[in-house]
Amino acid sequence: MVTETAPEFETQDLLINVGPQHPSTHGVFRMVLEVDGEVVKELVPHIGYLHRGAEKLCENNDFRQGVGYMDRTEYLAAHNAELSYVMAVEALAELEVPARAQWIRMILCELNRLSSHFMFFGAFGVDVGVFGTPFVYAWRERETLIDLFEEISGDRMMYAYFRAGGLAWEVPANFKERVHEVLKSSRQGVKDFDGLLTENEIFIARTKNVGIISAEDAIEIGMSGSSLRASGVNLDIRKTEPYLFYDQVEFDVPLGENGDVFDRYYVRLQEMEQSMRIIEQCLERLEDGPIMPEKMPRMLRLPEGQEVYIRTEAPRGEYGVYLVSKGGNKPWRLKVRSACLSNLQALRQMSVGQYVADAIIILGSIDIVLSEVDR
Amino acid sequence: MAITPGTANATPTETTPPAVAPSVPEPFVPTRIMPTEHPSEISRLTPIAPQPGKALYRQVLPGIMQVPADLLLAASRKSSLWPMTFGLACCAIEMIATYMAHYDLDRFGIVPWPSPRQSDVMIVAGTVTKKMAPAVKLLYEQMPNPKWVISMGACATNGGPYTRYDRVLQGVDKIVPVDVYVPGCPPRPEALIDSFLALQDQIMEERSSEGRGV
Amino acid sequence: MTTDGTTPAGDESEASVAELVDTFENTIWPSIDRVLAGVDVRPERGVLDLIVHVPRADVVRALRMLKQGDELQFNYLRSLTAVDNEADGVDVVYHLYSIPKNINVTVKVTLPADDKVLETATTVWQAANWLERETAEMFGIRFTGHPDPRTLLMPEDMTDVFPLLKSHPFAEIELLQGELLGHERGAGGDE
Numbered sequence: 001m002v003t004e005t006a007p008e009f010e011t012q013d014l015l016i017n018v019g020p021q022h023p024s025t026h027g028v029f030r031m032v033l034e035v036d037g038e039v040v041k042e043l044v045p046h047i048g049y050l051h052r053g054a055e056k057l058c059e060n061n062d063f064r065q066g067v068g069y070m071d072r073t074e075y076l077a078a079h080n081a082e083l084s085y086v087m088a089v090e091a092l093a094e095l096e097v098p099a100r101a102q103w104i105r106m107i108l109c110e111l112n113r114l115s116s117h118f119m120f121f122g123a124f125g126v127d128v129g130v131f132g133t134p135f136v137y138a139w140r141e142r143e144t145l146i147d148l149f150e151e152i153s154g155d156r157m158m159y160a161y162f163r164a165g166g167l168a169w170e171v172p173a174n175f176k177e178r179v180h181e182v183l184k185s186s187r188q189g190v191k192d193f194d195g196l197l198t199e200n201e202i203f204i205a206r207t208k209n210v211g212i213i214s215a216e217d218a219i220e221i222g223m224s225g226s227s228l229r230a231s232g233v234n235l236d237i238r239k240t241e242p243y244l245f246y247d248q249v250e251f252d253v254p255l256g257e258n259g260d261v262f263d264r265y266y267v268r269l270q271e272m273e274q275s276m277r278i279i280e281q282c283l284e285r286l287e288d289g290p291i292m293p294e295k296m297p298r299m300l301r302l303p304e305g306q307e308v309y310i311r312t313e314a315p316r317g318e319y320g321v322y323l324v325s326k327g328g329n330k331p332w333r334l335k336v337r338s339a340c341l342s343n344l345q346a347l348r349q350m351s352v353g354q355y356v357a358d359a360i361i362i363l364g365s366i367d368i369v370l371s372e373v374d375r
Numbered sequence: 376m377a378i379t380p381g382t383a384n385a386t387p388t389e390t391t392p393p394a395v396a397p398s399v400p401e402p403f404v405p406t407r408i409m410p411t412e413h414p415s416e417i418s419r420l421t422p423i424a425p426q427p428g429k430a431l432y433r434q435v436l437p438g439i440m441q442v443p444a445d446l447l448l449a450a451s452r453k454s455s456l457w458p459m460t461f462g463l464a465c466c467a468i469e470m471i472a473t474y475m476a477h478y479d480l481d482r483f484g485i486v487p488w489p490s491p492r493q494s495d496v497m498i499v500a501g502t503v504t505k506k507m508a509p510a511v512k513l514l515y516e517q518m519p520n521p522k523w524v525i526s527m528g529a530c531a532t533n534g535g536p537y538t539r540y541d542r543v544l545q546g547v548d549k550i551v552p553v554d555v556y557v558p559g560c561p562p563r564p565e566a567l568i569d570s571f572l573a574l575q576d577q578i579m580e581e582r583s584s585e586g587r588g589v
Numbered sequence: 590m591t592t593d594g595t596t597p598a599g600d601e602s603e604a605s606v607a608e609l610v611d612t613f614e615n616t617i618w619p620s621i622d623r624v625l626a627g628v629d630v631r632p633e634r635g636v637l638d639l640i641v642h643v644p645r646a647d648v649v650r651a652l653r654m655l656k657q658g659d660e661l662q663f664n665y666l667r668s669l670t671a672v673d674n675e676a677d678g679v680d681v682v683y684h685l686y687s688i689p690k691n692i693n694v695t696v697k698v699t700l701p702a703d704d705k706v707l708e709t710a711t712t713v714w715q716a717a718n719w720l721e722r723e724t725a726e727m728f729g730i731r732f733t734g735h736p737d738p739r740t741l742l743m744p745e746d747m748t749d750v751f752p753l754l755k756s757h758p759f760a761e762i763e764l765l766q767g768e769l770l771g772h773e774r775g776a777g778g779d780e
Contacts, residue, residue, distance in 0.1 A: 018508050018546055021461060023489040027688050028463055029775065038701055048742035052530075053540035056753055060539065068536065075465035091636050117470075139475040146472075157468060157561060219688065221665055222716025233688070241689050258434055308636040309684050313669065314455040322682070336670040337684075345719050373466050415746045506744045534762075541760035542743070542752065 007158060011037055017209040018354070020049045026123060026363070027370030031347075038355045044346045050374040063164060063300045067335065070321075071158040073336055074372045076119050079105075079112040080314035081372075087243065088310040088323040089164040092175040099245075100289040101166035106244045107179060107282045108152070108161070110275040114186055115145040116315040117268050120194050120367045124265060127364035128206055130139040134196060141189035148182050151290075153212050154360070164300060166292040175316040176283055183276055188273050194197045197219050198266065207262040211362035225317025227366055230267045231259030237313040249281040261365040268367075301329050309337075316367055335368075338375050340368040394446055406489045419509045422550050451584030452495070452521065453541055453575040455484040459494035461514065466528035469561040470500045478564035479549065487501060491517040496574070497551075498567075502530035503544040515551045523578075526541025529560045536560065617661075617692055624661055625651050638684075638693040648681075649708045653765050655685060655694070656713055663687045663694065667719035669710070669727045673755050677704045679728055683710070705730040728752040 019030035020352040028049035034042040047107030054069040061069075066089075067082050074081040084103060090097060118138045125134025146156045152171050153161035160194050161168050172178075213223075218231045225233025228235055236253045238246040304327035307322035311320040324333040343366045428475030462470055472479050474487055488494045491514045504510055515524070526547050536543035547553060554577060557570040610709045616639050618632045628647045631638040641747060657664045667684040676681060683696040708730040710717040720740040721732045729751040732738065742750060751757060 020507060021514060023460060027467070048744070049504060049510075050466075050741070051504055051506065051536040051742040052502050053544055054753060056757075056759075057537065058538055060759060072465055072536065073466060095663055097677045136476055139472065139477065143472070143475075143477045150496075156467060156472075164399070169626075220715045222714070222720075235688060241693075304528065306636060307640075307672075309638065309668065309693075318667065320668055320684075322668060322670060322684070335668065335670045337670075340715060341719060341723075345716065413747055415744070521639060538762050539759040540752075541758075543760075545760070545762070 077116040081175040084321040088321045230256035230263035264365040340372045443584040453578040457488045466500035473564040499531045501528040501584040523554045528580045640695045666714040666716040709735040
């Protein structure tokens with residue numbers, strides 16, 4: 001797709017600095033491109049502009065306060081981030097979470113997957129060049145989802161709703177009806193996006209066979225989530241190492257064929273349909289009951305010398321929490337295994353040899369959230 | 376730990392301030408830089424002083440038609456504030472939500488503009504780390520006068536939940552002068568709209584005094 | 590939660606009381622012991638995965654043996670990090686996953702606090718590249734043979750500040766521009 005220039009047309013390589021303030025870098029990300037004409041010869045990413053030290057600050061805080069930092073680490077999919085953390089604390093404290101809390105956690109995590117993927121579509125559409133329409137559609141869908149989250153937890157983005165042992169408080173009485181309403185409108189939203197982008201000739205021409213990464217390279221470089229499944233690797237933590245009640249619901253794992261930008265987009269679109277399927281099954285199986293275990297200690301003190309690595313499938317990939325406790329009520333070490341950091345390592349490999357405009361949409365298709373990369 | 380107001384800055388070497396408050400506020404002179412541990416940051420993190428300017432029409436025609444000209448200019452400036460899109464972290468998502476159709480900001484004349492050279496307001500939405508601080512200063516200097524800064528969120532106000540980490544700048548007002556602070560983590564879109572209205576009131580008020588960058 | 594075959598704690602109480610030695614028979618330890626034949630490894634039972642302690646000089650050799658071969662095939666490096674134990678040194682922790690076999694293992698190496706040098710694992714998995722850069726700049730570990738030993742999250746010229754060490758203090762809360770209020774030291778500390 002990229003032709004070589006004739007030898008008598010010698011040009012000088014140009015160094016272009018994209019970011020850290022740039023409309024299309026999805027946050028404070030900086031990449032320095034060495035460009036020959038329009039072809040990217042070298043790409044050096046610079047991160048760390050949002051390194052806020054969530055890991056160090058959690059060492060100073062109680063176990064119950066860590067949930068707030070996990071929210072802010074992945075602000076578009078806060079429920080999934082909180083889930084890894086509370087599961088790690090529960091594993092060390094050996095708390096038994098009641099079934100109702102697990103079902104509600106599943107529903108909220110899948111709804112958060114929907115809202116995060118809607119944001120991806122919006123931002124990705126802007127990157128590709130469809131300025132305006134996908135973005136506004138995305139936010140229309142996100143606002144319905146965020147209204148529901150606000151009714152449940154009180155906040156639009158930083159929920160802090162999951163607690164070690166269950167949930168903070170009971171969901172409102174009309175929870176099931178509200179989720180059905182939200183699902184109806186989200187279904188329409190997914191159909192809108194499908195009709196707007198998937199079969200659009202220009203979109204296909206821009207995204208097919210661009211930014212290809214093979215399955216072996218993706219595994220070697222540590223990618224996870226939708227970007228890995230778009231290369232054809234069937235690795236979904238909800239299927240291979242099920243947590244919550246994912247082994248009791250039926251859903252498919254969509255895979256891509258080529259590992260290009262179009263596959264990463266299409267895999268996410270299909271994942272949203274599977275998420276809605278999961279939510280409907282969970283709503284049928286939701287039963288009444290407590291949301292916190294009966295013998296819940298007031299002050300959470302964890303045993304000494306224990307550590308655990310909990311991994312869950314966040315919308316961006318494998319979000320892992322490695323928790324080391326040496327007794328007391330504060331963690332000794334909390335490490336957040338960030339999916340976006342590992343996915344971003346592959347950016348250079350995917351972009352070298354492509355055009356500059358393609359480098360932008362490759363960055364958009366990895367779907368990074370800078371506060372998870374930098375923590 | 377209660378902090379009694381009044382014992383602030385009461386180090387033995389400082390003199391007590393005068394009993395009568397001065398009528399004209401003292402000009403801000405940045406004499407102290409923040410306590411940092413690393414020598415490489417001392418030059419990068421010095422604050423920018425606000426520069427009160429004098430508009431051309433005042434210099435050429437002092438006193439003539441000043442009040443209606445001031446009124447007209449202030450009204451037109453406040454009705455078409457173009458913010459530079461400078462979303463750093465989570466507050467950026469709420470800022471985008473405010474621009475979008477649900478809580479429309481376009482009805483106030485506020486259009487997000489990516490280039491600093493053509494924007495009026497810089498909304499610092501999110502945590503400013505010390506690695507990012509030189510870029511914030513550069514962008515502020517690239518904006519032409521008159522310019523204002525809205526510090527959105529707890530992190531830009533004083534470091535927010537990350538105030539105990541030394542890689543985080545504890546408030547963007549340590550490097551640029553700020554006009555409006557919006558509390559919240561993240562502030563609701565209504566709070567951001569309220570801050571724009573407060574900024575508009577402030578622009579109308581300071582039209583006759585030589586405010587920032589007039 | 591399903592695990593990789595580690596037995597739950599209840600089964601151990603069925604063994605005889607005099608037998609306090611854990612034989613790790615129901616875990617993947619026998620295969621690991623077989624694969625890491627020449628290396629002096631010591632297992633530990635973790636909450637979810639098996640933890641394997643490896644001496645410092647044999648780390649990369651052990652990781653390569655775990656990755657290659659048909660028995661275990663740990664081809665996915667999940668996470669690479671370090672834990673600062675103050676006087677006891679720094680533990681470097683590798684979390685490995687085998688996609689074909691669906692098994693997990695945690696590999697731990699202990700470095701003394703005054704000599705934090707370790708061989709790089711980028712020759713085994715490319716995923717270790719950025720993970721080692723981050724661990725190096727946060728804990729002061731030097732990974733010998735790393736192709737690109739720059740800082741990742743810290744500014745490029747700050748190579749002597751290691752934030753995640755326990756000896757690195759938390760910042761004082763600055764209330765006025767560049768000044769601390771007149772309250773006692775340590776007041777802005779815990780809670």
